[in-house]
Amino acid sequence: MSPDFDPNLTRSAAQAQVIDNLTSSLEPLPAGSYLTRRSAVDPTRMQSAGATVPCDDSNLSENTSVDYNVRYYLRAAQGQEVETFTDLINSAWKQRNWATRTFTTASSTNTEVISPTGYRMILEDGGSTVSLVGSSPCFPRPDINDRPDAPETIERP
Numbered sequence: 398m399s400p401d402f403d404p405n406l407t408r409s410a411a412q413a414q415v416i417d418n419l420t421s422s423l424e425p426l427p428a429g430s431y432l433t434r435r436s437a438v439d440p441t442r443m444q445s446a447g448a449t450v451p452c453d454d455s456n457l458s459e460n461t462s463v464d465y466n467v468r469y470y471l472r473a474a475q476g477q478e479v480e481t482f483t484d485l486i487n488s489a490w491k492q493r494n495w496a497t498r499t500f501t502t503a504s505s506t507n508t509e510v511i512s513p514t515g516y517r518m519i520l521e522d523g524g525s526t527v528s529l530v531g532s533s534p535c536f537p538r539p540d541i542n543d544r545p546d547a548p549e550t551i552e553r554p
Contacts, residue, residue: 401515401534402452402462408543411465411533412447416547418516419469419531423553425485429474432551437470437526444468447545452535459538466532467547479527483508486520486529 423430434444447467473479487508490497495510505523512518515534521527 403515403534403536406534406536408449408463408465408536408539408545411536412467412545412547414514414516415447415465415467415531415533416551418512418518419467419529420551420554422486422489422518422520422529423551425489426482426553427474427477428553429477430479430482430553431472432469432529433472434467434469434547434549437472443549444470445545447547449539449545451538461538462535463538464533464535465545466530467545468528468530469551471527471529480522480524483520483522483527490518 419432423432434446436442436444444467447465449463449465451461451463453461471479471482473482483506487497490508490510493512495512497508497510499506499508501507505521507522508520510518517532519530521530
């Protein structure tokens with residue numbers, strides 16, 4: 398099992414904490430900022446309500462532990478530039494004493510943070526879109542009927 402495995406964590410509790418972490422990451426942003434699973438580029442496309450993914454990259458065993466993850470697009474109120482929000486979110490994470498790591502890929506600049514309780518978030522600045530991804534520590538695989546149901550939109554608190 399993974400070192401960040403929590404045998405008492407459930408899918409619903411993992412999802413609730415991920416959503417709480419994403420919501421609190423919006424606090425330093427201007428009023429009107431929010432997260433949405435609906436694409437900014439193509440409004441007919443929407444990210445899933447989250448997923449549970451095997452922690453050891455194997456889906457062959459019922460005993461495989463999983464983590465919960467979900468992706469949202471960051472949106473700004475009219476007249477604001479979402480690209481300016483990355484520094485605000487990074488600063489808020491650092492104020493919580495969460496270790497951050499910045500890295501680049503071919504298409505984005507990313508900042509990753511892992512909370513002391515093992516929850517992870519990645520802020521992805523892809524130029525035309527900014528996404529915020531949240532994931533949980535690993536936990537026992539839930540029943541097949543226990544489906545993620547993250548909200549479509551998360552408003553700034």
